[in-house]
Amino acid sequence: MAQTIDMKLVLAVVKAETDVIVCTLRDKGLKRFARVVALSGVCMALTYYGVYRPPQEKILRLTREIAKTRAMFEAGAQYKDLRDQLSVAYAALPQMPERDQWLASSLIESLRAESLTPDLIRPANETEASGLIFQLSTIELTVGFGEFHRWLMRLERAKPLMHVYSIDMNKKLEPFGVNGVICEVMTVIPKRRFN
Numbered sequence: 001m002a003q004t005i006d007m008k009l010v011l012a013v014v015k016a017e018t019d020v021i022v023c024t025l026r027d028k029g030l031k032r033f034a035r036v037v038a039l040s041g042v043c044m045a046l047t048y049y050g051v052y053r054p055p056q057e058k059i060l061r062l063t064r065e066i067a068k069t070r071a072m073f074e075a076g077a078q079y080k081d082l083r084d085q086l087s088v089a090y091a092a093l094p095q096m097p098e099r100d101q102w103l104a105s106s107l108i109e110s111l112r113a114e115s116l117t118p119d120l121i122r123p124a125n126e127t128e129a130s131g132l133i134f135q136l137s138t139i140e141l142t143v144g145f146g147e148f149h150r151w152l153m154r155l156e157r158a159k160p161l162m163h164v165y166s167i168d169m170n171k172k173l174e175p176f177g178v179n180g181v182i183c184e185v186m187t188v189i190p191k192r193r194f195n
Contacts, residue, residue, distance in 0.1 A: 090190065095160075103135045103187050106162060114151045116143060133189040136165060141181045142172065148181055155185060162187050 025033065095102075103124045111118055119142055124135040141148065148169075155162050165184040172178045 095189075102160075102189075103137050103162070103185070106158065106160075106187075107137060107139060107185060110151060110154050110158065110162075111139075114147060114154060116141060116147060116151055128191075131191050133191060134186060135189065136184055136186045139181075139183050139185065141183070142178055143181060144177050145179060148179065152183075160187065 030037070104121060107121065118139050120138075120140040122138040124137040127134045127136075143151075152164060152167075155164055163186045165186040167184075168182040170180045172180050
């Protein structure tokens with residue numbers, strides 16, 4: 001059974017006690033109770049600074065350390081995700097030491113794999129921007145559409161990355177079913193890799 005508290009009764013008791021204290025102080029004077037009031041003040045100060053405040057300061061310090069640790073954990077997780085994404089991107093790009101002949105030799109290998117002979121392979125043109133080297137090479141072919149499609153699929157699946165930048169295809173009159181193709185292929189090489 002729960003008991004209910006009568007607030008009117010509690011307020012009446014508090015008011016009566018306060019009246020007794022005020023009347024006593026008025027009759028006897030504050031000077032008579034100065035030692036007790038001073039001792040009470042000292043006890044309250046000791047209790048506050050010795051018992052209450054140290055745990056509060058410790059809680060505040062621990063809360064700050066927890067927030068700092070949480071921020072470090074979140075930053076560490078974000079760094080790990082970004083590092084993994086960067087590693088995946090680097091794995092898909094050619095290495096800097098292979099820069100000189102990588103694109104041309106990769107294109108020749110892909111053509112050999114499909115038994116194709118190019119009419120012309122132009123050397124790679126390089127442009128540099130934001131710490132990346134963009135290489136663009138042009139190939140001219142006379143080939144049937146099916147063979148050309150298989151070769152394009154091989155280029156798109158290539159690792160390290162080769163990107164078909166542009167295709168210009170014209171139907172040739174002789175022999176039947178053969179196309180003249182000018183294809184530009186690009187790759188990107190980072191000058192510096194961050195670990």
